[in-house]
Amino acid sequence: MRTQLTPGLCRYGTPADTAVGPTFVLAPFAGGSAYSVAEWTKPLLAKGQTALALQYPGRGTRAEEPSARRMAELADAAATDVLAHSEGPLVIVGHSLGGQLAHELTLRLEDAGRTIELLVVSAAKPPGLNRMSLAQIVAMDRDAWRKELATNGFAEKDLLTPLDAVIQVLRSDYLLLARHHRSGGVVNAPVLAIGGDSDHWVTKEHLLAWAGLTRGGCTTAVLPGGHFYYRDQIPDFVKWIRTTHADGLAQWSADA
Helix, strand or coil: CEEEEECCEEEEECCHHHCCCCEEEEECCCCCCHHHHHHHHHHHCCCCCEEEEECCCCCHHHCCCCCCCCHHHHHHHHHHHHHHCCCCCEEEEEECHHHHHHHHHHHHHHHCCCCEEEEEEECCCCCCCCCCCHHHHHHCCHHHHHHHHHHCCCCHHHCCCCHHHHHHHHHHHHHHHHHCCCCCCCECCCEEEEEECCCCCCCHHHHHHHHHHECCCEEEEEECCCCCHHHHCHHHHHHHHHHHHHHHHHHHHHHC
């Protein structure tokens, strides 16, 4: 069951006051919305667990709001919402743009004293390695955006309609990524960096580079597929998250 908690936060699963285990926080990709990560929730959540999905401005129920210009804006707002609507440990999962946002969100939540048991960055480059410049993005015309959509696996069901609305949101998200150059910001949480073997945006080397942004160790996994590799293998995607999370808890227990 989906419940809108704030304009920027939806809940799936069990209410926080009766939930068990960690709360999962889900951050969508560029052009996506909270609905885009809903397909993760059923296989990801065990009985009694809860997930919080981020809803970015400029889409879905927030379509009338201006899109964020800086990653810090999104991360600050998300941190405020997550702190207000969750207790206990967290597992944070983000895909593409959502992976970089998940990293920034983890930094803020750790600063606020929350325990992040696992940060999952899916098909995401570390900040500072974004591939496009502001000038390149601004220069893209409608045909260029059509090609971008067609060649990079964006599913029509995940994007806003009509096409011009899709382009407007996607352009804003690409500009957001291009402005995000923060290369520091080391988290304490263990990291799972996972992606597709034929993703021409995010290579295995990009995934390995996340090891430099965590004190908690970095596990890297590469599955068959492109930028949206997980769509055809959600059970394997979820298995990697659950196994890495369990391994991390076991290691923490052994160290303690």
